[in-house]
Amino acid sequence: MSSHTVVPVLTIDGPSGSGKGTISRNVALHLGWHYLDSGALYRATGLAAAWESIDLSDEDAVADCARRASIRFQPMPLTESGADGGEPRVIVNGVDATDDLRTETAGGAASAIAALPAVRAALVDLQKSFRRLPGLVADGRDMGTVIFPDASPKVFLTASADERARRRYKQLKDKGVSVTLNGLLGEILARDERDANRAVAPLVPAADAVVIDTTGLGIEAVVRRVLDLLPAR
Numbered sequence: 326m327s328s329h330t331v332v333p334v335l336t337i338d339g340p341s342g343s344g345k346g347t348i349s350r351n352v353a354l355h356l357g358w359h360y361l362d363s364g365a366l367y368r369a370t371g372l373a374a375a376w377e378s379i380d381l382s383d384e385d386a387v388a389d390c391a392r393r394a395s396i397r398f399q400p401m402p403l404t405e406s407g408a409d410g411g412e413p414r415v416i417v418n419g420v421d422a423t424d425d426l427r428t429e430t431a432g433g434a435a436s437a438i439a440a441l442p443a444v445r446a447a448l449v450d451l452q453k454s455f456r457r458l459p460g461l462v463a464d465g466r467d468m469g470t471v472i473f474p475d476a477s478p479k480v481f482l483t484a485s486a487d488e489r490a491r492r493r494y495k496q497l498k499d500k501g502v503s504v505t506l507n508g509l510l511g512e513i514l515a516r517d518e519r520d521a522n523r524a525v526a527p528l529v530p531a532a533d534a535v536v537i538d539t540t541g542l543g544i545e546a547v548v549r550r551v552l553d554l555l556p557a558r
Contacts, residue, residue, distance in 0.1 A: 336468035339482035342489025349464035363465030371434030388443035469531035481530035
């Protein structure tokens, strides 16, 4: 790839339960681009640290773990209808940790270590390495503000806390995870507060982001809105 080649990046940021993962995967499929689930990198780092019995408040130790961890995505094949085959499997240090990463415990750990500057710095280069031709769809919380500030377009998805809790409830129940709707709502509100007020890369839309409220909208409608933001290809 020529040093003058600019690899296009579309960023999709937003809080937990806003639909950014599902939307990002579907948009990437439509475009034939690579996909980065940045949240999975933080969850994977938290899990790898837990496997090593590292205290998640030990910033330097967690950052060192992040630099050493091997994290890769294994895309799921398309369904017979050609639709999104689902979340990619996430391989952490050679172990398929996908199911472990989707628990609320893993989410809480990810949010906690994401507030540590040294950990964020350790994962910056890894995230940027996903930027390859023909293009990248990156989802997370600071993709458009910190990791890929030159991305265009930038999208910020949101939804009411109640709707996001209901989505997570259904998602986890479908996987056989025992949760309560009120418990999930409390965790989402607490995480929103923590993510929005952290000192490093707080969860806010980029100044040039297009904000889309997904409350009450189906997946196809949101995907179409995002695709319509791209220049004619």
